[in-house]
Amino acid sequence: MTALLEVKNLTTYFHTRNGVVKAVDDVSFTVKSGETLAIVGESGSGKSVSCYSMLGLIPSPPGRIEAGEAWFDGRDLLKASQAELRQIRGSKIAMIFQDPMTSLNPYLTVGEQLIEPLIFHHKLSRAEAAEKARSLLQEVGIRDPEKTYHAWPHEFSGGMRQRVMIAMALIAEPKLLIADEPTTALDVTIQKQILELVKEIQQHRDIGVIFISHDLAVVKDLADQVVVMKTGRVVERGDAPSIFNCPDHDYTKKLLAAIPAGSKASAHDTAQMSHPLLSVNNLVTTFADRHSGDRFKAVDDISFELQRGEILGLVGESGSGKSTLGRSVLKLAQSDSGSIVFDGEEIQDLTAKAMRPYRRRMQMIFQDPYASLNPRMTIYDTLAEPLVLHDLAKGPQLNKAVLELMDDVGLARAYVRKYPHEFSGGQRQRIAIGRAIATKPELVIADEPVSALDVTIQKQILELILHLVDKHHLSMLFISHDLAVVRVLCDRVMVMKQGRVVESGLMESVWSSPQHDYTEALLKAAP
Amino acid sequence: MSEMLNSTSEAQGSTSSQSGRVDSINEYEKGTSLWSDAWLRLKKNPLALTGLGFLVFIALACLCTPWIAPYGYEEQNLLLGASPPSPQHWLGTDTFGRDLLTRILYGGRVSLMVGLIATSVALLIGVTWGAIAGFVGGKVDAVMMRLVDIIYALPFMIFIVLLMVVFGRNLWLLFFAIGAVEWLTMARIVRGQVQSLKEQEFVEAAISIGLSKWAIIRRHLIPNALGPVIVYTTLTIPSVMLLEAFLSFLGLGIQPPQSSWGLLISYGVESMEEYPWLLIYPGLTLTLTLFALNFLGDGLRDALDVRASKD
Structure with missing residues (x-):
């Protein structure tokens, strides 16, 4: 079979004020029709830039393609003019992006967005275009295409939107589909469906697919060929079975090892202790629907002990409702009824002011390390704020305490005067963890603290959390959508669906013999 | 390591004298380096520094006017009449034979004071009002913003005339009245900013640390809303200066023989064809001042944006 796309010695540099960044350094790969090539690497490894540069999508300046060829359909993309590239992007090569929430125009119905390219590029009539759009929606597994056609983007969940994005990508019948982390923002069960859909479309239409991901586990069932990239260079390439079964390069081994697996080493049965730190009984938290005014139960009659x-x-x-439950326990969301007993004291009815002394003893780690740090405060100020507020340290002791926190979360002390934007996602999450443990709390609620991170970073953060829980004798409610991640950390687990706990028990027994259908579905969906 | 500790305590020592406040959070604000960092960045921006230098020069000149002005502001020389610039009168004289340079300097005292005081009033009320409305939300927000809408809807002239009737003609009242109208837009801008900022997780993190509402507004929300506030402030200053000229022209503001830049310009327009210097020099002074303000404002906005490069 001939190659659909052949990239040779592609080299892209970014000429920034601080010097030249070799984003893509002498990278070659080929994609054949009917084959899926996975490009895997951490963020910053150049996996996206290599695809974007051959499509003329990198910001230039500072980006510049220094050398290389990219043969597609009998011509070199790197030598094509912007107008030619635009033509190719619209018709022969299509892309799917990571965040389906922001890639649809909220002011146009799904149908309008789908038929736009058909009317403008393919000169179809409105009726023909609508007909084609409906059949595409059907192809990407949308059950009611007629209704979907007239719906607005905000009426869809993330998974549905990603399906619509895929339909949009397919509209011009491309020969090559580039999927840039299309499932990273999705839940595991949805991720599984989207991966299956991509595979189905690839086989059904016999097209080439480039699948970009940071997670080797995701591409395992999908990829025919795998290219592993690190700091702009290809460190390993090969067909999927050989990469997964006998990786050569240390970095590939590291990526494979980062896939969460195994269970917590020192699993001890704590369920019998008499005085729980936290006891939640029949908690109900409701939200008002913005349009109808009806209240729906985000947390519906939940009880548990920690x-x-x-x-x-x-x-x-x-x-x-898992995040709402976490926020309700910390009283960041107001619950309607039930009781929250923290260390023998009922805190459910406390006012915001009466709650303040308890704040020192219970903290939260948030999902998005980009949003959870004040961009205008230095790391020093962020870490010092809780210490000063609760009068835990002053003057020289404050400096010492802040620097010890930096040590605790594994950041160099010299970084303390920097601002959040100067750090990577993993480092920011370390800072956020530092802030959470600054007051030496007894209870920490971690709300998806690793979901926004690359797998290798995820592993480091999980290890850090385990270490800190041990060192400071913390109790933790660890919220995640990923059972495999939870298994690495937790002794016990609760599974939530639609505001209710459908299953709970010791981690290992839930993992090996799930009682509820939903738990089983979650387990199966894990890549 | 020890070097860094030293520099930390140094930074604290140098700023501690500025805040003499005592409660625990303020005590700790000594370590906050947003403003000292901003100053370091501003110092590297030549355009902003030039603007600042020019403003300081103008302000000093106007402040010292009674001592440095070559003539009195109402000193007439009817025999001379309107004369073009000459060695005796550097910028010429007006139709009453009054020295234009002197009148520009005296006018600057009024104009700069209006700009400074009215804008400060607008800033203080607007930022506080908007931040509280945006952060608290709900009914409080609705009531506060409807009040803003009502004042918006009041015809400005009637409002000012009413104030003048009740309190009599008074320069300070004029400053206050202008400020009391200009804060409305500021409040809306800040409210919008705060509304989007408060959804961010760092605000929730601040709540879970146990900060009070007021501390969250002051330490987390306002510093992040500063960019648009500064830009709008640099737009407010010229607009209140022109507003003063308008009111004075209508006879509600300051009265001849006193002057302000706005008044000088509006008289200059009337005699533009015969005596162009009466328009050119006051106009030039105002324009240069506004340029300087804008350069400084842009520089401040960039300096306060920590995400801008730090090299």
Whole structure:
């Protein structure tokens, strides 16, 4: 079979004020029709830039393609003019992006967005275009294409939007589909469906697919060929079975090892202890629907206990109410009824002011390390704020305490005067963890603290959390959509669906013999 | 390591004298380096520094006017009449034979004071009002913003005339009245900023640390909303200066023989064809001042944006 796309010695540099960044350094790969090539690497490895540069999509300046060829359909893309590239992008090569929430125009119905290219590029009539759009929606597995056609983007979940994005990508019948981390923002069960859909389309239409991901596990069932990239260079390439079964390069081994697997080493049974640190009984939290005014129960009659020194996992998809439960326990969201007993004291009815003394003893780690740090405060100020507020340190002791926190979370002390934007996602999450443990709390609620991170970073952060829980005798409610991640950390687990706990028990027994259908579906969906 | 500790305590020592406040959070604000960092960055921006230098020069000149002005502001020389610039009168004289340079300097005292005081009033009320409305939300927000809408809807002239009737003609009242109208837009801008900022997780993190609402507004929300506030402030200053000229022209502001830049310009327009210097020099002074303000404002906005490069 001939190659559909052949990239040879592609080299892209970014000429920044601080010097030349070799984003893509002498990279070659080929994609054949009917084959999926996975490009895997951490963020910053150049995996996206290599695809964007051959499509003329890198910002230039500072980006510049220094050398290389990219043969597609009998011509070199790197020598094509912007107008030619635009033609190719619209018709022969299509892309799917990571975030389906922002890639649809909220002011146009799904149908309007789908038929736009058909009318403008393919000169179809409105009726023909609409007909084609409906059949495409059907192809990407949308059950009611007629209704979807007239719907607005905000009426869809992330998974549905990604399906619509795929339909949009397919509209011009491309020969090559480039998917840039298309499932990273999705839940595991949805991710599985989207991966299956991509595979189905690839086989059905016999097209080439480039699948970009940071996670080797995701591409395992999908890829025919795998290219592993690190700091702009290809470190390993080969067909999928050989990469997964006998990787050569240390970095590939590291990526494989970062896939969460195994269970917590020192699993001890803590359920029998008499005085739980936290005891939640029949908690109900409702939200008003913005349009109808009806209240729906995000947390519906939930009870559980958390022992001292225990990490309790809380698993569920987005919309299951797991984050709301975490926020309700910390009284960041107001619950309607039920009781929250923290260390023997009822805190459910406390006012915001009466709650303040308890804040020192219970903290939260948030999902998005980009949003959870004040961009105008230095790391020093962020870490010092809780210490000063609760009068835990002053003057020289404050400096010492802040620097010790930096040591605790594994950041160099010299970084303390920098601002959040100067750090990577993993480093920011370390800072956020530092802030959470600054007051030496007894309870920490971690809301998907690793979901926004690359797998290798994810592994480091999980290890850090385990270390800190042990060192400071923390009790933790660990919220995640990923059972495999929870298994690494937790002794016990609760599975939530639509505001209710559908299953709970010791991690290992849930993992090996799930009782509820939903738990089983979650386990199966894990890549 | 020890070097860094030293520099930390140094930074604290140098700023501690500025805040004499005592409660625990303020005590700790000594370590906040947003403003000292901003100053370091501003110092590297030649355009902003030039602007700052020019403003300081103008302000000093106007402040010292009674001592440095070559003539009195109402000193007439009817025999001379309007004369073009000459060695005796550097910028010429007006139709009453009054020295234009002197009148520009005296006018600057009024104009700069209006700009400074009215804008400060607008800033203080607007930022506080908008931040509280945006952060608290709900009914409080609705009531506060409807009040803003009501004042918006009041015809400005009637409002000013009413104030003048009740309190009599008073320069300070004029400053206050202008400020009391200009804060409305500021409040809306800040409210919008705060509304989007408060959805961010770092605000929730601040709540879970146990900060009070007021501390969250002051330490987390306002510093992040500063960019648009500074830009709008640099737009407010010229607009209140022109507003003063307008009111004075209508006879509500300051009265001849006193002057302000706005008044000088509006008289200059009337005699533009015969005596162009009466328009050119006051106009030039105002334009240069506004340029300087804008350069400084842009520089400040960039300096306060920590994400801008730090090299």
